[in-house]
Amino acid sequence: MKKLLTILILNFFLINKSFALIEIDITRGNLDPLPIAISPLHVDIKSENFEGIKIKELGEDISKIIEDNFRGTGLFNPLKKEAFVQKPDIAHLKPRFEDWRLIKAQALVTGKLLISDNKLKVEFRLWDLAAAKEITALAFTTTPSNWRRVAHIISDKIYERLTGEEGYFDTRIIYVAESGPKDQRVKKLAIMDQDGANTKYLTLGNELVLTPRFNPTNQMVTYMSYFRNMPRVYLLDIETGTQEVVGNFPGMTFAPRFSPDGKKIVMSFAKDGNSDIYTMDLDSRVVERITDHSSIDTSPSFSPDGKFIAFNSDRSGLQQIYVMRSDGSEVKRITFGNGIYGTPVWSPRGDLIAFTKMRKGKFYIGVMRIDGSGERLLTENYYQEAPSWSPNGRVLVFYRETKSGSKGEGFTAKLWSIDITGYNERRLKTETDASDPSWSSLLSK
C-alpha cells in the first residue's frame, strides 16, 4: 500500500538516564489517568505550501491526533487547550513549569514543524513538569503527506517514555467491512490506521471474504475468499495488490495465520467432514499436516517463538482450546472451565492466550495463561469473538454483533477494543460495519 516510509530520526537531543519522575502503572486499570498537556505544534512561518495540506492547521491537527491517542488509552487525561498558558513556540523553547503545574498538568508535550523542499520536519519535546525538565526530545523528517504517521510515532515515543512499554499507535488494522442486510451481506477487505483514518478497501465485495491477518512485516495479508465459489486461503500483497491461492488443496482451506517469522501459513483444511491443521512454507511450497484427528481442528495460532501452536478442537465433544508443539506433537488440552472455548490467539509477549468463550447464551472475550490457568473474562456480550492483540500485548481488538429482530433488522457488527486489565472498553470508528479485525505490528519498528 505504501512504501515503507523512511522516517529519519535526525537528532537525539538528549539521552536521559535519570529516573523518570512521572511513571504510569499500566498493569492494572488506571482510575486516575495522568493529566497531560499537549500543546499545538508551532508552525514555522517559513513553511511552504504542500498540496492537500493546510499548513496553518497542521500543528493543531498533529496535536489533536496525539491527544486522541492518549485519551484512547484510558491511562492519560489530555487537558483542555483553552486552559493552556503559553504560546506553542515559547513553550517549546522553555516552558514556564510553574504555570503548567497550575493547570494540574504533570507532563507537557510541545513541538514545532516546518515544511520546506517538500519535506516535513517535526520536532517534539516531552517535559516532566514536577521535575521541571525535558525528558525526551526527537525530530523527524518525512514527506508531508505522512503527517498523520508522524503524530502516531510521536505518540508512541511519549507512551514508551511514560509507561516503559512499547506503544501501539503507528499501526493499522485490517478487517472485513460489511454492508447490506444480514442475509445478503457484502463483505470487503478493508484496512485503516488504528484511529480509523485512511480507510482503504482492498477487494470489491464481489465474493465473500473472511478472517484477514497480517504477516509480521505488515506487507502481506492472508485471508479466506470464496472467489469462484471455492472457499480457499489466499495471500495478498498489499503493496502490489497481487493475490494467489495458498497451496493446492482439494477442498476448503480456512482459518489462516502467519508463523511469527512470516515464512509459513498455518490453516485448516477440511475434507470429507474432517478439518485438520496444516502448514505451508511460502518459499518451498511444502505442505505439512500438523494434526490428524477425526474431530474439527481449527483456529491455529503460533506462539511468538514459533515453537507451539494453540488451536481449537472439538475432540472432547465440544470446542476447547489445545496447545501442541508446532510439529503437532504433545497435544494438551488447556481449557476445562464451564462453557466452550474458541479462537485462541497467542499474545505477542508469549505469556497469554486470548480467546472467545461461549456460555449460557453469552459470549466472552478473555485471556488466560498458556497452560490454561488464570482465566480472566474481560467482557460479556450477546455476541463477540475473534480477539487480536495490539503489538505491545496490552489491548485486544475484536468484533461484536447485536441481536437482530424478527426480520433481521437492528443487526450491526462493530469493532471494539478492551485493555487486558478489563478496563477501557471502546468502540473503534469504522466507515461501515466491521468484523474480523487483525492488528498490525508497529509500522516504523
Add this chain to the structure above:
Amino acid sequence: MMFNKNLNKILLVIFATLTLSACSTAKKSGDVSDVYTGKDTVKYLASGVADRIFFATNKSSLTTAARETLRKQATYLRKNKNLNVTIEGHADERGTREYNLALGERRANSARDYLMTYGISGSRISVISYGKEKPVNPAGTPLAWSQNRRSVTVKVN
C-alpha cells in the same frame, strides 16, 4: 400429621423421580430437541422431495427426519442419473466463525455420506460450507437459528 409427613415424603420421592427422569429424557433428546421440524424455508427438488435437512446445535448427526428426506433425495437422484448436486452446509450465528465453517462442512458431508450409502456416486455430489455466512432466516431467535442449522441440496445442472 404422621401420615401427612409420610405422604409428603412419598410425594417428594415421586416428584424427585419424575424430575430426574424428565431430566434424563431431556438430556437424551437434547441432541434433537432444537432441530427444526417445520416446513418454512424448505424448498423442493421435486414434488415431495425436500431440499434441506436440519441439525441440532453443534451437531452434524442426522435425525430420523433428516434420513427420511435424504432417502427421498437419493431416490430422486437415482431416477435422474444425469443430475449432479452441491450440498451446502450451514451453521447458525451462535458460534465462532472459523469453527462454524468446519461445522458446515461436516454437516454437508454427513448428508453426502448418507446419499452415498443409498447408491449415489460421490462424484455427483460436491459439498461447500458457508459456515454462518448465509442465514436463510436473519432473525436473532432460536427458531431462526434452528432453520439456519441446515444442509441444502442444490441442483448444479
